Amino acid sequence: xxxxxxxxxxxxxxxxxxxxxxxxxxxxxxxxxxxxxxxxxxxxxxxxxxxxxxxxxxxxxxxxxxxxxxxxxxxxxxxxxxxxxxxxxxxxxxxxxxxxxxxxxxxxxxxxxxxxxxxxxxxxxxxxxxxxxxxxxxxxxxxxxxxxxxxxx
Numbered sequence: 001x002x003x004x005x006x007x008x009x010x011x012x013x014x015x016x017x018x019x020x021x022x023x024x025x026x027x028x029x030x031x032x033x034x035x036x037x038x039x040x041x042x043x044x045x046x047x048x049x050x051x052x053x054x055x056x057x058x059x060x061x062x063x064x065x066x067x068x069x070x071x072x073x074x075x076x077x078x079x080x081x082x083x084x085x086x087x088x089x090x091x092x093x094x095x096x097x098x099x100x101x102x103x104x105x106x107x108x109x110x111x112x113x114x115x116x117x118x119x120x121x122x123x124x125x126x127x128x129x130x131x132x133x134x135x136x137x138x139x140x141x142x143x144x145x146x147x148x149x150x151x152x153x
Contacts, residue, residue, distance in 0.1 A: 006114065007020050008020075008024060008098070008102060008108065008114065013079035013099075013102070013103075014079045016079060021078070021079055023113075023114060024098040024099055024102070024114070025098065025099075026096075026097075026098055026111075026112050026113055026114075026122045026127070026128075027058075027059050027060065027113065027119065027122055027123075027128065028059060028094070028096065028097075028122050028127055028128040028129060029050065029054055029059030029060075029128055029129040029130070029133070030046070030094040030096070030097070030128075030129055031075075031077075031093065031094070031097065032050050032051045032053075032054040032059075032061065032129075033046050033047060033048070033049065033050055033051075033129060033133065034047045034049040034050070034051070034136045034144060034147075035047070035092055036144060036145065036148065037092075044091065044092045045148045046094075046148070046149055046150075047136075047144055047147040047148055047149060048129075048132060048133050048134055048147050048149045049133065049134055049135070049136040049139055049144060049147050050129065050133035050134070050135060050136060051071060051074070051135075051136060052135045052136060052137035053067065053070060053071065054133070054135075056129075056130070056131060056132075056133050056135075057130065057131070058130075059122075059123070059128050059129060059130050077099055096109065096127055098112060098114075109125075109127075111124070111125035111127055132151075134147070
C-alpha cells in the first residue's frame with residue numbers, strides 16, 4: 001500500500017533521496033529570476049530578469065553543478081534548509097514551487113511533472129518563465145526596478 005502513495009506525500013524532506021528531492025523541482029525557472037526586496041517592508045518583487053546562466057528556452061540552469069561557484073548569491077535548496085520553522089525564510093519562493101507547497105502541507109498541482117508524468121506540462125500550463133525573460137547580465141542594475149513583473153504570482 002505504501003508504494004502506491006507518491007513519495008512526496010509520504011516522506012518528509014529529510015527522508016527523500018537526492019533524486020527524489022531534485023524531482024520536486026518543476027522546472028519553471030521562477031527561482032532563477034532576479035528578485036528585489038523592499039528594505040522597509042520586506043516585500044519581494046519578481047523581475048523578468050533571469051540569471052545569466054538560465055536557458056530561457058528550457059528554463060534550466062546551464063551550469064547547475066557549479067552554479068554556486070559562478071553565482072555566489074545563488075541559493076542551493078536542500079532538505080536541510082527546510083526545517084520545521086524555516087518557511088518564513090523562503091517567502092521569496094514562488095507560491096507554485098513544490099518545495100514551498102509541500103512545506104506548507106499543500107498538494108502539488110495537476111501540471112507538476114510528478115503528477116502529470118510530462119516534463120513539459122509546466123510549460124504547457126504556462127506556469128514557467130519560458131520565453132518571458134531577459135538575462136540580468138544585459139541590464140544595468142540601476143534599471144532593474146523597471147523590470148518588475150506581476151505575472152509570476
